[in-house]
Amino acid sequence: AQSVAQPEDQVNVAEGNPLTVKCTYSVSGNPYLFWYVQYPNRGLQFLLKYITGDNLVKGSYGFEAEFNKSQTSFHLKKPSALVSDSALYFCAVRPYQTGANNLFFGTGTRLTVIP
Amino acid sequence: SQTIHQWPATLVQPVGSPLSLECTVEGTSNPNLYWYRQAAGRGLQLLFYSVGIGQISSEVPQNLSASRPQDRQFILSSKKLLLSDSGFYLCAWSRFRGQGAEQFFGPGTRLTVL
Numbered sequence: 001a002q003s004v005a006q007p008e009d010q011v012n013v014a015e016g017n018p019l020t021v022k023c024t025y026s027v028s029g030n031p032y033l034f035w036y037v038q039y040p041n042r043g044l045q046f047l048l049k050y051i052t053g054d055n056l057v058k059g060s061y062g063f064e065a066e067f068n069k070s071q072t073s074f075h076l077k078k079p080s081a082l083v084s085d086s087a088l089y090f091c092a093v094r095p096y097q098t099g100a101n102n103l104f105f106g107t108g109t110r111l112t113v114i115p
Numbered sequence: 116s117q118t119i120h121q122w123p124a125t126l127v128q129p130v131g132s133p134l135s136l137e138c139t140v141e142g143t144s145n146p147n148l149y150w151y152r153q154a155a156g157r158g159l160q161l162l163f164y165s166v167g168i169g170q171i172s173s174e175v176p177q178n179l180s181a182s183r184p185q186d187r188q189f190i191l192s193s194k195k196l197l198l199s200d201s202g203f204y205l206c207a208w209s210r211f212r213g214q215g216a217e218q219f220f221g222p223g224t225r226l227t228v229l
Contacts, residue, residue, distance in 0.1 A: 032215045043121075043205055043220035044159075051215040090159070094215075102174070103218060107158040 002027045004093050006106035013081045014114050021076040021109045023091030032094040033074040034103065035065055037087045044090060050074060061085070081113045117142035121206050121221035128228055134179075134193040136224050138206030141187065146208040148189040149218060150181055153203040165189060166211065201228045 003026045013019045025031055032051055036044040048059025055067040065076045074091060088110050092103040118141045128134060140146055150162040161174045163181035171181050178197050182190045189206060203225050207218040 034217055036220075041203075041223070041225065043222045044207075046217045046219060049215065049217050088157075102161055102164065105159040 002093060002095050002104045004091050004104055004106040006089075006091055006109045008109050009107075010110050010112070012112045012114060015083055016080050019078050019081040019085070019111065019113070021089050021091075021111060023074045023076065023106060024072050025074060025091070025093045026072065027093050027095045027104075029095055033065075033067060034092040034094070035059065035063070035074075035076050036090045036092065038090065038108075039087050047076070081111075083113045083115050086111055086113045117208075117219065119206060119208055119219060119221040121204075121224050123224060124222065125225045126227070128196050128226065130198055130228055131195050134191070134196050134200070134226070136191040136204055136206075136226075138189040138191075138221055139187055140189075140208045143187070143208070143210070145186060145211045147211055147216075148183060149207040149209075150189065150191050151205040151207065153205060153223075159205065162191070196228045198228050201226055 005024045007022055011021055034049045035047040037047055038044045047063050048057050048065055050057050050067045058064045063078050065074055067074050088108045090108050091106040094103050120139050122137055148165045151159045152162055153159050163171055163173055165171050165183045168183050168186055179193050203223050205223045206221040209218045210216040
């Protein structure tokens with residue numbers, strides 16, 4: 001069975017400090033991995049994805065994520081947090097198999113950047 | 116560029132009333148389409164997905180149904196709403212081909228069943 005775990009419900013970080021939002025996954029075969037951000041009462045916005053190749057993926061708004069196969073992790077990072085980064089962040093996985101259309105989402109991590 | 120629309124943005128309905136939420140996509144053809152429900156501002160639950168007109172797959176048995184009458188139109192319905200149907204409903208699309216294709220989400224509909 002496929003699953004995604006976001007072990008932290010809430011992450012607080014001071015503005016200007018680096019931030020990390022954690023994600024681990026469980027999937028049979030090679031995964032496709034995604035990060036999304038959601039602002040209050042809005043739909044999810046795509047940030048970045050890992051398909052294959054370089055383990056470090058760069059995405060929108062200065063975010064990046066590192067795929068670690070041995071640790072089955074895909075943590076989201078940013079070198080310097082902004083107050084405007086405060087939002088709900090979702091990690092998602094799609095198993096690499098024919099006919100698999102579905103994304104499996106984590107429960108989300110609420111990031112608060114403190115001025 | 117592609118855009119996805121959902122309406123209405125908010126809806127308050129009495130228990131037992133019918134429901135129809137609409138989602139349309141512009142700027143692409145033959146997309147995969149998805150309906151999700153998000154409860155309490157957290158995790159997303161996939162309700163339905165569609166790979167083509169008239170083709171609907173249901174992920175969880177429930178009080179809801181979906182239809183795809185046109186290539187870029189996806190409708191979520193219910194004949195009789197339950198209190199537990201309250202939530203934030205999100206429509207999404209992805210390109211038909213490519214397992215690595217990301218999904219793009221609409222703005223959502225906030226449904227409150229009283």
